[in-house]
Amino acid sequence: MPIVREINTRSIICRSRLPGIDFVLNPYRGCTHACAYCYVRNMPQFYEHNEQWGSFVDVKINAVQTLPRRLVFYHGKSLYLSSVTDPYQPIEKQYQLTRQLLERLLPVQPALSIQTKSSLVLRDLDLLRQFQDINVGFTIITTDEQLRQILEPGADTIQARIAALKTLKVNGFTTYIFIGPIMPYLTGWKEIIKATKAYTDYYYFDRLNTKGAIWQAIVAWLSRYYPRLLNNYGEIYRQGDRYWSTVGQAIRTFCQKESISAQALF
Secondary structure (H helix, E strand, C coil): CCEEEEECCCCCEEECCCCCCCEEECCEEECCCCCCCCHHHHCHHHCCCCCCCCCEEEEECCCHHHCCCCHHHHCCCEEEECCCCCCCCCCHHHHCHHHHHHHHHHHHCCEEEEEECCHHHHHHHHHHCCCCCEEEEEECCCCCHHHHHHHCCCCCCHHHHHHHHHHHHHCCCEEEEEECCCCCCCCCHHHHHHHHHHHCCEEEECCCCCCCHHHHHHHHHHHHHCHHHHHHHHHHHHHCHHHHHHHHHHHHHHHHHCCCCEEECC
């Protein structure tokens, strides 16, 4: 069972540092998807947590109450759910903070972008249909379910995500797939495109973050599951941008040739 804490927050809407995004909303702190590669573990707000990454989540119990009274300010602004958590992780079934936030934001009509690894997003189709400017995306970094189980043990299956993606597309939503982080020698990004392109409007790609505690976690994970790749990852780590420049160029060339709308964020 995850360790759940109910906490208070000063504000639920923060200005974004992400390109093309004005504001972000993170209804939870932490995530029980327990992704081995998660970059969030390296952020200062988690230094106080001694628990194993992925075993805890802080619920911002007053999230809806902190929304400013003059929400009209966010009309037409781009809002992103979420940058450092998954808004539809399992605890959302109980607390429904994401749903409550959507209900409050609906009259304001922001330009809404949602990213998740969970088919739970389909629960809120009744609300999502009412947003005039919205896109919904799923993170997928492998089509191998056995690999998914050890990389993202608390997340939905790949099959469930693709089925949810299809449902959203059939219902007229703009959809995207985020293939990131790319795990060298493990992420078959061409296979992901093949499995999802019928239901996807565009793709984003991102490199593996290897800063600080993230690199330590990756090494520990590789040592347990893929020790044969340790030397390969070490070489990529030492090369810095050189490896990723080659990967990025390969992605751009392939997507251009196949007329796939895509952006490599590296």
